[in-house]
Amino acid sequence: MIAIIDYGMGNSSSVKKALDFLNIKSKITSSIKTIKLADKILLPGVGAYTDAIDALHNLNIFDELKEKVLINKSPILGICLGMQLLANSSEESEDKKGLSFIDTKCKKFTCDLKIPHVGWNDIDILKTDSPLFKNIPNHSDFYFAHSYHFDTNINEKTTVVDYGYKFTSSYEKDNIFGLQFHPEKSQKYGLEILKNFGNL
Numbered sequence: 628m629i630a631i632i633d634y635g636m637g638n639s640s641s642v643k644k645a646l647d648f649l650n651i652k653s654k655i656t657s658s659i660k661t662i663k664l665a666d667k668i669l670l671p672g673v674g675a676y677t678d679a680i681d682a683l684h685n686l687n688i689f690d691e692l693k694e695k696v697l698i699n700k701s702p703i704l705g706i707c708l709g710m711q712l713l714a715n716s717s718e719e720s721e722d723k724k725g726l727s728f729i730d731t732k733c734k735k736f737t738c739d740l741k742i743p744h745v746g747w748n749d750i751d752i753l754k755t756d757s758p759l760f761k762n763i764p765n766h767s768d769f770y771f772a773h774s775y776h777f778d779t780n781i782n783e784k785t786t787v788v789d790y791g792y793k794f795t796s797s798y799e800k801d802n803i804f805g806l807q808f809h810p811e812k813s814q815k816y817g818l819e820i821l822k823n824f825g826n827l
Contacts, residue, residue, distance in 0.1 A: 628654060628666055629654075629666065629825065630656050630661055630662050630668050630669070631646075631653055631654065631669045632656070632662070632683075632688060632692075633655045633656055633657045634657060634682040634683055635682050636672055636673060636679050637672050637709065638671050638707075639655045641812070642706070643655055645818060645821055646821060649821060651822070662688070662691055663691070663695070667704070667825075668696065668703040669703070670703060670704065670705045670706065670709035670710075670712060671708075672705070672707055672708025672711070675719065675720075676711060676717045676720045676725075676775070677720040677723050680723045680725065681723075692726060693726065696728055700801070702803075703728070704759075704804045704824050706811075707773060707806070707808070707809055708773075710798070711725070711773075711807075712725050712726055713725065713729045713798075714728075714729050714732060714733050715730060716733070717733035718733060719733065719774075729777075729800070730781075731781040732777075732778050733775045733776065733777060733778075734775060735775050736776065738790065742774050743773055744771050744774070744790050745771065746772075747768045747769070747771075748769065748788050748789075748790060749767060749769075750765075750787070751766065751786060751787050751789075753784060753787060754784075754786075757785045758823055759797070760820065761819075763819060763820065764816075768813070768816075769796075769809070770813045771788070771796075776795060776807055777794070777795040779795055781795055784797065785799050796808060
């Protein structure tokens with residue numbers, strides 16, 4: 628069972644709907660007990676970094692996620708803001724410490740293009756043996772909606788996207804996965820990625 632973390636800021640219902648369509652068992656939850664029992668964790672997110680970190684702490688989910696992912700080695704997939712929460716910190720709120728599953732910082736776009744970056748864009752797959760991108764053709768289009776992104780120099784990035792410059796659009800290391808785009812809004816190939824995560 629995949630626990631979809633409900634902290635009041637995610638697009639949880641649309642993610643759940645996509646997983647239901649794929650016949651992948653999941654539950655939207657903020658229950659520590661349910662999180663402990665889950666096989667995998669999905670951390671969605673839309674909104675401000677500060678509010679998200681505060682919400683995870685207020686629900687006592689922050690430390691539980693650390694134990695689940697770092698000690699129990701359960702797979703986690705962060706989507707959009709959820710991916711950014713996996714980092715050490717964000718320029719959006721320098722004083723808020725992230726989950727620190729990934730040793731990087733989130734930075735605001737510095738290009739001359741319209742910010743936030745909203746809409747469809749094609750990815751360049753760097754890690755062709757990525758289990759998450761199995762059966763995904765290179766340069767497939769995915770749906771984005773964000774103003775911040777991982778430090779471009781980070782290791783273990785699996786895809787990049789060009790929006791004024793190339794930024795990290797997905798990440799994976801061991802049991803930790805992140806997508807800056809929204810697979811649940813990305814039609815055929817977005818569903819394929821969610822299916823691949825469910826099959827891990």
